[in-house]
Amino acid sequence: MSYQDWFRQDRLPHIYCSGCGNGTVINCTLMAVDELGWKEEETVFVSGIGCSSRASGYIVTDSLHTTHGRALPFATGVKLSNPDLNVVVFTGDGDLAAIGGNHFIHACRRNIDLTVICMNNQIYGMTGGQGSPTTPAGALSTTTPYGSSEPAFDLSELAVAAGANFVARWTSYHVKELTRAIGAGMRTPGLSFIETMTQCPTNYGRRNKLRQVTDQVEFMKNHTALRQKLDRMRESGQKVPTDIIAIGEFVRRDRPAMGVRR
Amino acid sequence: MRLVIDQDRCKGCNLCTLVCPYRIFLPGKTLNRKGVVVPELDRPERCTNCRLQKLYGRTLCGLCVMICPDQAIRWEEEEPHEPHKVAIEY
Ligand SMILES: Cc1ncc(C[n+]2csc(CCOP(=O)(O)OP(=O)(O)O)c2C)c(N)n1
Ligand code: SF4
Ligand code: SF4
Ligand code: SF4
Numbered sequence: 001m002s003y004q005d006w007f008r009q010d011r012l013p014h015i016y017c018s019g020c021g022n023g024t025v026i027n028c029t030l031m032a033v034d035e036l037g038w039k040e041e042e043t044v045f046v047s048g049i050g051c052s053s054r055a056s057g058y059i060v061t062d063s064l065h066t067t068h069g070r071a072l073p074f075a076t077g078v079k080l081s082n083p084d085l086n087v088v089v090f091t092g093d094g095d096l097a098a099i100g101g102n103h104f105i106h107a108c109r110r111n112i113d114l115t116v117i118c119m120n121n122q123i124y125g126m127t128g129g130q131g132s133p134t135t136p137a138g139a140l141s142t143t144t145p146y147g148s149s150e151p152a153f154d155l156s157e158l159a160v161a162a163g164a165n166f167v168a169r170w171t172s173y174h175v176k177e178l179t180r181a182i183g184a185g186m187r188t189p190g191l192s193f194i195e196t197m198t199q200c201p202t203n204y205g206r207r208n209k210l211r212q213v214t215d216q217v218e219f220m221k222n223h224t225a226l227r228q229k230l231d232r233m234r235e236s237g238q239k240v241p242t243d244i245i246a247i248g249e250f251v252r253r254d255r256p257a258m259g260v261r262r
Numbered sequence: 263m264r265l266v267i268d269q270d271r272c273k274g275c276n277l278c279t280l281v282c283p284y285r286i287f288l289p290g291k292t293l294n295r296k297g298v299v300v301p302e303l304d305r306p307e308r309c310t311n312c313r314l315q316k317l318y319g320r321t322l323c324g325l326c327v328m329i330c331p332d333q334a335i336r337w338e339e340e341e342p343h344e345p346h347k348v349a350i351e352y
Contacts (some may be wrong), residue, residue: 004333012271013332019275031328175281175328209301213275248302 020212021198
């Protein structure tokens with residue numbers, strides 16, 4: 001099989017805008033699933049509401065496209081009622097961190113054996129570009145017309161603090177590393193959280209001086225650095241620019257997990 | 263194998279032009295029948311995977327296929343195999 005066989009070919013091309021990073025993240029996820037050799041009938045994709053959450057509908061396996069923010073409670077139900085299933089959650093930053101924020105920290109605390117893939121485009125894409133809890137300070141959106149004045153959530157650090165067993169962050173530019181991290185997360189028992197910074201050219205890039213899709217991806221490439229490297233810079237007393245995003249693996253540990261296959 | 267861009271799926275985002283180490287993808291210049299400016303292929307027979315996939319028995323590179331958000335890039339089998347003369351400048 002190849003990753004293409006996991007797509008519902010009759011539903012392609014998908015509705016995403018030209019250059020939307022969500023499509024890349026679906027590719028990487030399906031390549032990881034394909035490499036692991038999971039079976040279609042044993043795999044379930046669950047998602048909430050948002051552009052990112054439409055991903056589950058393009059995949060041949062059974063999937064649940066649930067209500068806004070509630071992907072994790074639905075996924076918890078699926079996994080605990082049948083621990084033999086592989087459950088993967090697709091979610092957006094608004095879906096996971098705003099309306100679904102509480103579900104997120106409690107799913108991490110319970111450490112349920114899910115793989116949660118968050119496509120963090122730092123904006124509410126589907127509803128027209130309102131600011132989300134991860135919109136960086138100073139960024140323009142329809143609800144922050146003078147630039148966001150709030151600090152943004154660091155979702156990966158939040159997941160580490162709340163107790164997830166595996167946490168990693170990559171971007172939709174780092175396709176190989178992202179695929180490897182998703183595979184590692186899927187193999188780890190307990191909650192695996194993979195945050196991917198993605199581009200939303202329509203609602204984020206267009207408002208924030210990143211007019212071309214490639215500009216936004218180049219920006220991600222130039223404004224990310226490995227976590228370990230940033231730590232080393234801090235230790236040696238160097239100043240780390242505030243707009244650099246830490247990428248890489250954040251944690252891999254063995255806390256007691258729920259819903260692990262018997 | 264031969265590298266192809268699906269004219270019905272490509273939305274012209276040019277992300278493929280960013281990742282190919284051989285710069286096989288070049289930004290296109292003309293609209294296709296769907297009104298999309300699809301990238302042009304510059305000597306696609308240079309693609310690592312097209313040349314060496316059979317020899318190694320696994321996918322090599324594949325960055326363009328992975329990053330293409332619209333699943334528009336694929337490799338096609340050539341039947342019968344057409345030998346290409348490939349010049350790669352370093
Ligand atoms: C209960 C409820 N509140 C609000 C909405 C409207 N709504 C739909 S999608 C969305 C935001 C989605 O943003 P995000 O999760 O970041 O996904 P993206 O579209 O950016 O991928 C909102 C607020 C809704 N559908 N249901
Ligand atoms: S609005 Fe943004 S997130 Fe939604 S499909 Fe378009 S580019 Fe993607
Ligand atoms: S597989 Fe690699 S070398 Fe071949 S066209 Fe794609 S990016 Fe270029
Ligand atoms: S990455 Fe895919 S959709 Fe974008 S221009 Fe290249 S072939 Fe077309």
